[in-house]
Amino acid sequence: MDFKQIQELIKLVNKSNIGEVTVEEKGFKITVKQKEEHIQQIIAAPLAAQSSQPAYAPPPATAAQAGSSTPKSKAGDAVADNLITIKSPMIGTFYRSSSPEKPAFVNVGDETEPGKVVCIIEAMKLFNEIESEVKGKIVKVLVEDASPVEFDQPLFLVDPS
DSSP: HHHHHHHHHHHHHHSOOOOEEEEEEEEEEEEOOSSHHHHHHHHHHHHHHHHHHHGGOOHHHHHHTTSSSSSOSSSEEEEEEGGGEEEOOSEEESSSSSSTTTTTTTTTTTTTTTEEEEEEEETTTEEEEEEESSSEEEEESSSSSTEEEOTTOEEEEEEEE
């Protein structure tokens, strides 16, 4: 593999969503990896937003509950008044609808069930549909549209009754 081919490989990896690629031929091996600085920048943004917006008040209460002996489920934790929290499974940007001109996936008062899409989280230019894992009625949306979210941050409160 010559220098020009290596440069082309680097350009290809930079333009794509590939995190790492390894090429091996005739005793020659090269690995090209994406920088991970983007992840660090995304992590820093929600911390500043969280401290400045009162809408993020529930996370400290949930963190206090996490210290208790009750087991946590992937769908969320039971909070006061028998409500279940749907949490973010990743770091990214929260969107209530698939595009600005489309209606929100769920609103307060809507019924949800396992498998129903409740929002989208964009992470590194990939749009991930977040599905509910619980059945119930949406009581509160805890995050503003198009705002950054952290891993395990509460997004919705659901009344399972």
